[in-house]
Amino acid sequence: QVQLAESGGGSVQAGGSLRLSCAASGYTFSLACMAWFRQAPGKEREGVATIRSDGTTRYTDSVKGRFTISRDNVKNTLYLQMDSLKPEDTAMYSCVAAPLRWLCQFETSYYNYWGQGTQVTVSS
Numbered sequence: 001q002v003q004l005a006e007s008g009g010g011s012v013q014a015g016g017s018l019r020l021s022c023a024a025s026g027y028t029f030s031l032a033c034m035a036w037f038r039q040a041p042g043k044e045r046e047g048v049a050t051i052r053s054d055g056t057t058r059y060t061d062s063v064k065g066r067f068t069i070s071r072d073n074v075k076n077t078l079y080l081q082m083d084s085l086k087p088e089d090t091a092m093y094s095c096v097a098a099p100l101r102w103l104c105q106f107e108t109s110y111y112n113y114w115g116q117g118t119q120v121t122v123s124s
Contacts, residue, residue: 034050034071066084087123
């Protein structure tokens with residue numbers, strides 16, 4: 001049974017930092033494309049960052065230079081380091097997995113498994 005459990009969300013002021021974690025189990029983590037998506041109230045879900053099994057990363061333009069996605073294939077854990085946070089980063093952040101997929105996409109339909117999400121709130 002695949003499980004994705006996010007943690008690390010919270011409330012911070014603009015300019016602050018948070019580090020999200022996602023503990024994965026039930027599949028071969030090292031061979032999966034992993035990603036973070038977010039959804040703000042009243043807005044569509046959007047892809048934030050992806051990371052391939054070889055460590056290749058991609059970011060949506062609005063977070064480039066501020067967010068860093070990484071993975072630990074020994075601990076089966078995905079991370080998202082978020083620096084210089086802005087109020088527009090406020091959203092529910094979800095960890096997603098596409099097992100046995102070499103490439104990564106920002107399409108929601110690409111991912112088989114989703115975590116419950118962790119709330120990030122940035123105040124001005």
